[in-house]
Amino acid sequence: MRLVVFTLALMVLSFHSVFAIERSEHRTVEAFRHAAEVQALTPQMLQMGVEEFLELTPAKYREITGERLGFKNTLKLKAAQKFLKKEMQKGDDGITKGLYILLAILGLAWIAMGVKSDWSGSDWIVNLLLTVLCWLPGFIHALVKMKDYYN
DSSP states (O other): OHHHHHHHHHHHHHHHHHTOOOOGGGOBGGGGTTSHHHHTSOHHHHTSBHHHHHTOOHHHHHHHHSSOOOHHHHHHHHHHHHHHHHHHHHHSSOOOHHHHHHHHHTTOHHHHHHHHTTTOSSHHHHHHHHHHHOHHHHHHHHHHHHHHHOO
16 A cells, blocks of 8 residues: 555656646746835846846846945835745645645655755655655654745
């Protein structure tokens, strides 16, 4: 039974990764233009990649454009960055919190951790080892690490 569940989980996750429409590193801020938080940004900010925009500070903006951002526009920048972070976390990989918990109960949380972290880092390896050694430590580790993937 466990092998069947494991195989199904791998098939679902591989299907999802093959048909993912867009990854966040290829999008620009322009893709989120419909949101009110993003509409107030300058044209230079809209042309940036998402990762570059999330790392933007008022000092970096001044280096790029030579203009001061000002207090009001700094608040708009921070609000837009917070909005984009939430949007990217929402639908980026399709693993909801409920599915994550279900996979943790089945001993497959390492798959969810790997997908959420794009298979980088060591969380998923540690969870795999803990799950193989004994299910309970892997389950506890998955629940503790859940806060890193879901806010």
